[in-house]
Amino acid sequence: MVKSVAQYQEMINDYLAHHLHDDVDESTLFSSMNYSLMAGGKRLRPALTLAVVEMTGGVITADCLQAACALELLHTYSLIHDDLPAMDNDNLRRGKATNHVRFGAGMATLAGDGLLTLAFQWVSDNGLPSAVRAELTRQLSLAAGPSGMVAGQARDILGEQRNLDLPALRYLHRQKTGALLQYAVKAGGILTRQSEPVIEQLARFGAQYGLAFQIYDDILDVTASAAQLGKATHKDAGEHKNTYPGLLGLTGAQEQLAATVAAARQTQQRLSQMTGHSFDGFSQFLAYFKISSNVEEKH
Template sequence: MSSSSPPEQLKTFLATSSARVEARIQQALCSPIIGAEKLYEAMAYAALGPGKRLRPALVYACAQVFKGIDFDLSRCDSAAAALECIHAYSLVHDDLPAMDDDELRRGRPTCHIAYNEATAILAGDALQSQAFELLLSEELPPQLQLQLLRELASAAGARGMVAGQAIDLDSVDQTLTLAQLEPMHRLKTGALICASARMGALLGGASELELQVVSRYAQAIGLAFQVQDDILDITAETAVLGKPQGADALRNKPTYVSLLGVEGARKKLAKLHNQASQALQNLPGDTLLLQQLADYIVERGH
């Protein structure tokens, strides 16, 4: 694979979408309740720290496929920010001592280390609620708003991301088959990535058939993201990862690398990359950004 540095068009797009979503989150957190300033500070620490902002980027990119390059991206800001808040909350809780017990995230102390465990728990709780406040704050047609809320709630909860996290925790020191590993990651990592793409497509006015195609693309890149994470956990340095290298192996977690080996995992990654590219051929409009996002996901860390 080529260098992990994305092409200039994608770099510009990622920078623009990151700036938009960060501004929306800052706006949402700019008036803390008196006496709860530390909570708001911890929320901002988690949601506005270093990160790829991949999920917001998918919202904007998928909306543009159906609305065109001149689409008013401000219509997507609240949805993009909501997804980033859910993602940030999940990382805060993942890092807690009762779960993965990590001290480093995105190259700096995790939220419970920077503040304390109780504040981190509350910050995660509040970011989850903040996501739905953001979606409800946007003036959208009621049916569209309901669709967006349904997508996010389903992807984030016990039928999506949280279910995957529960299975992941129960799988430590267990031997899983590939048939068991894949559904876990389609929930834990893939559900929110798929929701990001679908929410962007909904904001862009996609049809039901087009939503199905977007889902196939997003499911492929969502799983690819996890496979590449598993590869990087073995092959990349801590400075590149932003978290301790080899953490999954130390916890004896089942991964694509532990089941397939590094080369086998890379073949799985290439297959998923191809599936995503094939799905894009069935979408109207300019899908170059979505293709570049897929490329970036599988090439990062190289």
């Protein structure tokens, strides 16, 4: 039976709280890594992996949980580095001082380096079949590296100097935000050794979910308060960032969000038809996106 997101979050938090210390050999470095890792967060990425494992008939073993939690290590590294003075220079993350504010830019950089490297250790150093470990490592490298998330971050920096059109903005966020979310969904299928056509549809859902996540994040930057989000808001416009509300207006961004979520629901149905398994578990992840009723009615 597929668990709730809250149940997956509890499993992930428990694993992270009890296993990070085993692999860090310096107390201040551990404190810095642990500070950001355990600062909260929705844990959506590893939760998506675990949900796919169960929706495709698999069982969440200790090895499976470790491989899923590796993605949270890597995601946290990206947040630490994204907040650094040389990048976005943010002082608030998840309602707390950012890592470089608390530990200094040097230690924060090393904490990110440690989490990134440890993520690949957790993916590869476990009892999963060798073919599964190899494919998870390959796919995570592609998602996180210079053709994935890192490339998206580079495009984001360069894009501050010019206005991107909608295809370019989508491409940027497909890498910056979407790549890790797409990997999260694919990883569940890799862990249960799904066929290539099923993996392709899981990747499609992950890409659609990643796009919706970024559009929604852009909308929240305009409509929510810092207290609600736990980070500074209204920064994107001030820093001349390319965003969906900035390009399309708030209503246009909300319409893009509704259309993207509708497409993800179609992929969800297609997966059920292809596999004979229920993918209703995806609905709780899609419920994260609050779409205004007047916009949703158009889709």
